[in-house]
Amino acid sequence: MGIVVQKYGGSSVADAAGVKRVAQRIVNTKKAGHQVVVVVSAMGDTTDELIDLANEVSPLPPARELDMLLTAGERISMAVLAMAIQNLGHEARSFTGSQAGVITDAAHGKAKIIDVTPGRIQAAVDEGAIAIVAGFQGVSQTTKDITTLGRGGSDTTAVALAVALKAEVCEIYSDVDGIFTADPRIEPRARKVPRISYEETLEMAAQGAKILHLRCVEYARRYDMPIHVRSSFSEKEGTWVVKAEDVVQESSMEAAIITGVAHDRSQAKITVVGVPDKPGEAAAIFRAVADAQINIDMIVQNISEAKTGLTDISFTLPQGEGQTAMTALDRVREQIGFESLQYDDSVGKVSVVGAGMSSAPGISARFFEALSEAGVNIEMISTSEIRVSVVVAEAQIESAVNAAHAAFELGSDEIEAVVYGGTGR
């Protein structure tokens, strides 16, 4: 049998008991005849504690040194995990990102993987050992300095290693059983999706579902590496993220049109009021926002009022960037000539996602009718080939998720979702 890459997050190895549990699970996979490569995050809150320490000596820690500091976290977890596995009688060797051949650019704190040369990992598994690799880290091709990959970095490490090692599958473990049709904490009838395409997973992740990070799914899609999302607390099959053809093949003839409902509470909305409706105004607004390094999501421009010649432009952005964006826009108010700014961070986004949507008319209508019947007011709308998203008041997110879930008949007859342990990372 071939290589299985498994990734365990910080909540799965939060303490010695967690490490031992994960070690047993890894040994079970090895005993089943697989070659096993494990990618592990820092234990529990280690990363946050290291950041606190950095802030004690420096208000703005230099990025190179912060990366050096943070990589100590995975160094601890991987060595301890290797010890726990050896204590179960199986050979295990830990490797830093650098030793595992994770080559990145030099962008400290958000490095991109350029190449993976896993010669030492391949040698270790060929010799019968279990290889434990530090997630989230690599080494710069140019400066030879230690880098970190930023958010979702360990998931990306796992997929990149799986690709480079030609693994059978990349298993991503967390504290939930897989990808659900909606967040089980909001929608008790949410159902685990057995298979989902890369594209749908990307839309779900982009729309606020927290199971997988965009970068890791993009990497897997590019190289067609199957991801198995599952819980480290149970033996159940989770959700397979695969290419679209494989989803259809395995499903019944009547493929589900909608795969799931995602929601996102982290959004805020800015409305630029009274913008002169002439060429270049919108460009000037979004240039100002872009120069402030703000990531915007949806944009809506209303038609202008005939008598004033003025229009309003609204856009959504992460709440954490709201203050920066408002300041940047206020600075160009006179130059652009708009009237005022409105800021609202009590909004949320609800999206229905499904690859079948592109060939099924009427999805938007059915979604909006369901929201209407549930008394949910739609503030903004945006769509993609396989997604319809609406911005609603934050207080109405749950009603909107429940209404959409019911309208597209996503629920199971029984409650099957179980959320284990704390929050995943």
Place this chain on the structure above:
Amino acid sequence: MGIVVQKYGGSSVADAAGVKRVAQRIVNTKKAGHQVVVVVSAMGDTTDELIDLANEVSPLPPARELDMLLTAGERISMAVLAMAIQNLGHEARSFTGSQAGVITDAAHGKAKIIDVTPGRIQAAVDEGAIAIVAGFQGVSQTTKDITTLGRGGSDTTAVALAVALKAEVCEIYSDVDGIFTADPRIEPRARKVPRISYEETLEMAAQGAKILHLRCVEYARRYDMPIHVRSSFSEKEGTWVVKAEDVVQESSMEAAIITGVAHDRSQAKITVVGVPDKPGEAAAIFRAVADAQINIDMIVQNISEAKTGLTDISFTLPQGEGQTAMTALDRVREQIGFESLQYDDSVGKVSVVGAGMSSAPGISARFFEALSEAGVNIEMISTSEIRVSVVVAEAQIESAVNAAHAAFELGSDEIEAVVYGGTGR
């Protein structure tokens, strides 16, 4: 001006405040015109905490993984120290042992330095940066695995780097002002020695003085690298450890015969009672002890009793190895044919050390007379070219140190020793 290598122990960087204080001190050295390379140990109790974590998952952690784990400690301290220096407006870059070119053999937990190739360190200081290097660690030449150097490893890293970089001096910082004629906690009239030879320092260290580790002094002696032992809590000159000629040159014509009095509380004594006095018996006893990996220190064999033809053999060893040695010897009792074993761990060793001793007769007599006058009973004696050591009851160590210190007129008229902070590492 040339390169200064400074080594700071864990007690000097025990917390953020300590890190900031050390950072300021490093910056002061840089401002004085030196190129500065700093070797740092893990912060405070980090190493012990990591060992505790390892023991939580494995009763006998594999050495390779334990090294990987423990090196996380210096990774944290060096990154945080680099941040603190940058926060003072000076460029600083941290480097792991591997990045600094510390090449070792593959003996995990007690690796020996084979070579030092400090190309990145030289480049960093040539570019005007302060280089911060993780102490205690290196990379195996053959396996490319991360290794640790064992006890005193950070001191050895500092001296080895100083040699490889052709530094002017290697400064070893701790929480005492230098090397004293005796432990100031026992002998209030102890005097700081301004200069001492490598050989005397080796004898002092081997006999229990805790300032410098043997390996580091041996390395410095081999390459004639001056070591300046001083306190990170004060600006005072400390003790210079240099070659013997340089000590004499600087001292007055009447060089001190005795440089200092060392003591060691960590010893135990085993007596093998009733050994048949015939060839091969002693060899068999010490072969059994050597096979159990015990480090023995002094050995004394009494003359045999004429009528029985039996003799007693006593030796000293570290207390921590007492149980292992007793078990190993008990196993060969019948084979060797001795009568019984006695174990005593309430003993200690007191030594007078001085390079002038070899040309000054009567040192032993003066030492033993002083002990006798102080009512101290001598249990064992051993000597070297520049040292006389006695084993005494643990309760009499202080009296013995004070008697020797007074007999050789080592004391100053004022009390000048100050011990800062906690214990050094």
